[in-house]
Amino acid sequence: MAILFALAELSRFKPLALATSTLIALLRGLPEILVVFFVYFGSTHAIFLLTDEFVEISPFLAGTIALSCIYSAYASQTLRGALLAVPKGQLEAAIALGMSKPHTFFKITLPQTWRHALPGLGNQWLVLLKDTALVALIGVNELLLQAKMTAASTYEPFTWYATAALIYLGITLVSQAALKQMQARSNRHLTSNTSNTFSQHPVMTQEVTP
């Protein structure tokens, strides 16, 4: 979905690009909890208005849809930056070699985009991981809801919420280690000299340089 969003936003067909930008701006400007509630309660309401029937959407499905919308809105921004970061010469070289457009995109652009996008996507994965706690609010039986129920039945809220927090922390640390590995792997063909210029890349240093 994020790839589609990124491509649509870069497309030369202006209305499509504009509509996608608006959708992304909407998703990024709203609190995540509101998006989750909107999808969960809103979808039931919309179906009721359309068909006059009361259909309950499973909270798990609603949660998944909401979280993937949020994630793709953020990830598409990273991908867009990464797509633009692939040097133009690469495309020209591919055309010169007589490669077709789809072929160029899948064989040349996408693999290089991946390398540029990985740090950003990794961070967003960590954010998404923490956002999964939100779906407990619409009744998906996940880590936090389990902790809540255990806490309520044992009268030991501190112990159980702290345990849930530690499990999240554990997953975060494992993901961070895995991401480091993947990053090292995606940069394996770079010599120390070029990898140095890569680390000064705008996509990576976005945080500190204005």
Added chain:
Amino acid sequence: MNWDYLPELLKGLGTTLELTVVSLLTGLVLAILFTIVLSLKVRVLDRLVKLQTLLFTGTPLLIQIFLIYYGPAQFETIKNSVLWPLLSQPWFCAMLALALNSAAYSTQLFKGAIDAVPRSDWEACQALGMTERQALIKVILPHAARRALPAYGNEIILVMKGSSLASTITLMDLMGYAARLNAQTYDTLTVFTMTGLIYLAMTGVLTLLIRFMEHKALAFSR
């Protein structure tokens, strides 16, 4: 659209804004202290700061809010202490969780900005005979603060959005009123669309404000 809902929703706006501003300021003060501790490598304290950042950036904000609000009730000693009147208030707990969370993320951000200040700046200060502390406070920090501003702008918006989670511990902020109105009227699409518009307006205004501040603060670099 039924505009009757608007006044009801706006009742929660004050709480949302108040919560955002107070926790941002508290978080900012903490983050600056934490960054100074990290940069000057104060013993023991810098370990604690690192642990705090790890804990608060590694776990979901919602759990932090639940932990701070529901957690202390487990311990009799806290219940009997002078802190209890504060800790049993949802407003204070939400503020504390948001402030600590924001402090953790901002510390990472500020530390990154300080590390990005060129070494030669430190060396120039040394050549002028400044102590490390003087150099940090007089030269490096103001410089780094300007560099960190764009990213801190994102943090401001994140805290504003995060304040909506306070509704889960019974605090009646914008989201709290929206959830109640939804439960009363079952007019889900209207209520949540309106709430979304209010949040969007707030993010819009904040973005403009931040851009204006950046424009001012970074005027020298153009």
